[in-house]
Amino acid sequence: MKVLKFGGTSVGSREAQLLAARIIARELPAGGLVVVSALSGTTDLILKAMAASARGDLAGSTRCREALEARHWEAARALDLEAEVRSAWAPLFQSLSNLLQGMGLLWEASPRSRDTALAVGETLSARLMAALLVREGLPAAFRDVREVLRTDGRHGRARPDLEAIREAAAPWRAALGPGALWVTQGFLGQGPDGATTTLGRGGSDTSATLLGEALGAAEVQIWTDVDGVLSADPSLVPGARPIPVMSLPEAAALSAFGAKVLHADALAPVRRAGFRLVVANTHRPSAGRTEIRLDSPPRRPGEITSVAYKEGVSCLRVPPTADAEQLFQASTRLLEAGASLYGLLATPDGGLLVARAETAEAEAVLTDLAASGLDVSRGWAVVALVGEGLRAAQGRALSLLGPLVEEPVAAILAGDTGVSLAFLVPDPRLAGLIPRLHATCIETPLGV
Template identity: 35%
Template structure:
């Protein structure tokens, strides 16, 4: 069972989550729990690091949140002392950053690790108060090892066997409450798995044990047919495949970390996304395969992307054009989202959040030596997670709907993925496009059926 920051935002939520874990145990489950930092703690730690770089050390709000949570829940001196010890360690670290005016990637990982390390102590203590034997663990004490790529470390293969052996040694009646998001490299230095890495921690531990099901508890009723902030009538999707969930995560659905399902996929363990605010809802089950009974499973969008048109008529019929283009992308370390090609042209999209302006300028300059390059800014990718075996039906509905709405599709990508059809439209049309397509595929009057 993995709980995110919003599920652990304050004393009331911590108590609720602990009671929820207890109820699962009473139903016969034997959970291992993975926790994110409380509420917005990770952001607050990052802000504290930036203030320290400017010579100011602020941890009062962090101290207040964690100590007041423990006090409100009536925790004893031992727990408060453990929290104080960590908070003092945090303050000493920030004092060092303030003196040196330096915050390296290694130190930044150490800094943000305090959120998870504080939260697991509070959750484990609350479980013990409720009569559930529990013990907090830093993930590395159970064998989670990573490489040394600070900020986006990758979990090493040997972690699986180490975690399995460590978990075997724990008392079956005890709930292990484990830090998400963080690990140790081979030299014992703290690393982080990047944003959303707590999901990956849970998936890794679940695959290593192995467990019957990995539950990721969020603040929504599972994976939705669209972003409910954009489409008010979006509904939960009962089942998705691992491939569908991966595509949704990559193309904008903020439910799961894009790579968090890889361990579960590899070991074929189903993942269930549930709502900690509505625990009776069944949520969404992610599994290896599913039967397709509808044309479209969900619609998602990725905003503020750029569309590049690369045309080289002089290379007509010559081999090596595509190879040369993508070698330039590799040289400039720029990643691509969607691609459409012909013999003499390539259209592709770039996520502007993944690279700086200078990298893009260098890329365009290098590409311009072999082709004519046109950059279209302020575009959006609308991705339909769909039954691609019936793509003609899907596209017929899509183009008819968008033609009626006066929305121009500038690029279409349906490549290696067997579950994703992506359209490129102007960013200003993204929300309207998503709503129109959702109404066509999931609306009450839809002739194609919903989920």
């Protein structure tokens, strides 16, 4: 069994939809599961509509909703599927309208109602893809992912309930095993009270791998708009190359340190279940792709496969005379607010906490910590060299940092898996540093 997931840009136009349908026909001749995101731009439109409703701007909210409806009807007409989706789409548009009106009357968009509204975008897209596959001669049907993907009740950042998911997936396993072809939504779940939940932005990848785990899939494919996982950000390194095969620890390090093609939470099911995870380009299906696997592919000692970075990082420092408990408390508050942590060091020379505010709540915590007297320095970036070759040549790792000899490095961080070496530099240095590191550590064999 295979699970194929298509992101927003992979279903965002008539041409992309038709490409996706051809890929599905080729990859799933004996059935399987297709997971789709909302059409590109849909989630942002719904968020904009909800924000307008929450401040009482019902006219602005209506304009956003009407733009969303127009965009979807245009997509359906382009595929000549307007009649096929009308009965499924009409109640979805009405539900969204009712939700936005309720938010406008209350001047509030509660987390629960936000998740319910966001689910509309995913469901519209899945319904459209199912209709397209039927028109293309495939025995496809829509099934609602909320039948299976059980979560806790944290709206906006729900966590999966693995045991409940596996139990709920039994009927799907029974149907998909013999060859059914189903299309479902990404990003969504169902909480303990039956309410719709969401896994957070980027959660469609996680949906796909969680479903792959629960269904006993041999392979999960993530179809996106790049040729697999690249050796660097192509916006900074035009010559970045696809990585044909990489280990799960390499993929996890890349995800943590900024690679946008993979969502970090999507990798945990791979680790537990051991299926193949493939990343490929919907728009160039015959181009390079990346296979992520549990075992380590052959690497030369010291070989670096990629350079990653995450900008917008903050450094929180306490002097050696201060209580290190301050940093531990700060890290707890930031994590609970949705921040990413990249390092926590407590030494006789003082303490350092490296964090990135991923949410408005985390940004508010940072502001509060700075107001309380903690030294909060913003404008940093974490840069990481990633590769299984570091395991086999740990002593050579620091020798790869030659390009940093004149850089204002704030700290060096080593990952506990042994496949990454990260450091802090000011944000403005990235544009020049990333290409230099790529040339030295990847384009030149073994960084020599």
